[in-house]
Amino acid sequence: MKKKLVLLSVMRIVLLVGAIGMLSHAAALIGYAAGAKYPAKPILFVVPYAPGGGTDIMVRVIDRVGTQLKVLPQPLVIENKSGGSGVVGKSYAKTKPADGYTITCADDSSTVVDLFGNSPWPYNDFTYIAKLNRDYQMIVVRVDSPYKTLKDLVTAAKAQPNTVKIAGTGVSQIDVLHLAMFEKAAGVKLNYIGFDSGGQVMTNLLGGHVDAAIANPGEAYEQMRAGKVRSLGVSSEKRLGFDSSVFKDVPTWKEAGVNLSLSQWRGVAGPKGMAKEQVGWLIDALKKITDSKEWQEQYLDKFLQVGVFVTGADMQKEAEEEYAVYKTIMEGAGLLKKK
Template identity: 35%
Template sequence: MKKLVSLVTAIFMLAAVGCSQNAAPAPAGQTAAGDQGSQTKIDYPTKPIEIIVPYAPGGGTDAAARILANAVSKHLPNGQSMVVSNKPGGAATIGMTEVFKAKPDGYTIGMTTTGATSIQPHYGKSPYTHDSFQAVIRVLSVPQVLVVRTDAPWKTFEEWLEYVKANPDKFTYGTAGAGHTAHIAMEALNMAAGIKTKHVPFDGAGPAVTALVGGHVEGAVVQVQEAKAQIDAGKIRALVNVGSNKIESYKDVPLATEKGYDVQVDVYTGVLAPKDTPPEIVSILHDAFKKALEEPEVIEQFKKIGVEPAYAGPEEFQKDITDSFNRNGEIMKKVGLLQ
């Protein structure tokens, strides 16, 4: 009887081993449950990545791109690097057009801002529009401020508002150019507050601030980092933040919304890739940028130029771009920038 039990046990063990050996393994990139793609690996990057900045060297976008490019290179697979390439012109459309036309292989990407993708397409002169790219990551969302000289008679937003209401079209303010985000932000404040001011466009925010310090205009609307040096030097001061958020270095400057005016025009900065870039490549780029954005050294470098990280993933960043495109389009129509 014992011999019979032993024989039966041995037969069952041999059958189990045979079934195990005959079971087909799950194909590469597929789990035993049949899920496709979750384990797919690609060999990327295998050469340096070019990140196009559609502005001249030395500006805020260029500075942010270079800070991040150095840090991102430490987080890319295969020890590859990221190289910044400045391609200014056409109100940022020349550089972004090159990104738009690039092969979607992850080796040519771009650092965009609100003007390039949420304003310029409204004029119909660019081959792309706000959703012609693959969003990778938003790295900054920078508010804009109305600044005046420190010797100006207006110490507060309320004092300034009282003056411009009593003196329509007399207050002059400079921006980086007609139709740029700063111009749109101020026009939005004009509409919300029922006031009239006189716009003086310059070829960039730097010349606008210089003109303000020199007394050629009475105010300027610029991104916070563009005003930082002159504020720190005690030459100008901010009266109101016409963006949607505050940053630490401007925490005492009131938001227009806090004063009862629905004006929220920020300048986003983020990374775009050509449309149809494979999801695996987008994921690798996103993760490398996100890790760089979280580095204490990067945060400190951003702080030195007057900005703070403002992370958003691909879906949220694309929504930010689309919302900004729609909002700016409405304002541009109301103020006569669009027919």
């Protein structure tokens, strides 16, 4: 009899999965038909990266804080579709109707992927909703490194171009671009070694296989706190206000003699052509969430992010200006693959 039992339970699981799928479709139809007040059903948030990554965490905190504060009437439905530096998930979100019930992540990765020629659609083919946070870049070295200041590193790199090995995350990614901007501003040429993850970057820095690394404050913080890694400078306009025992003495690149500031950002967007009211509702909701002290504590402080709030057309304008800047940089560095 047991084999029947096993069979039955397998069948049951299969049926259950199917039923859940159908139910969610049925709910969708009901929501539509009534023309009910938005949002009449849960909103799908397509996270175009793997679970546990920076973007995924951001979305999950939005969901958690939004539900806690009752800003979101129902929890978000979070679906991770990773691949192609975010292209796969964003493409998927773009195939959904622009009815306000599917949103996804907006970030500078869309711009970068487009410029590197790996995106099937233009980077700004979205309804921009809100930009929520900034992240900065630091040049870090091991504590025993001969480079005590950014100037030391720049001087060494100038004396012998292409010999200072600097690790970063990925190829055809923002680290490559930011480093190209750094090289241009500092007038140096570094030897970029692109790894697959921030973890590998840190391993290779600590293991002495590279001379320096480009890393976000959140990636380097614990190593700095433990006295293993030193930051030579940060790409922000002002010094960072996080844990002052660690960041107080980290100069900005400008202070350290490299006239450049840059940042990465994350936010929320939807498929092109969303209605004004829905965008407005989402902006309000995100404003309430990101103004809360829960957001500050659970996301910004914990992951060393700086909160911003830029919405709709302003956000699109910023993205387009950024695109133009990046494009020029890439042309100058001979990186541009897009015709």
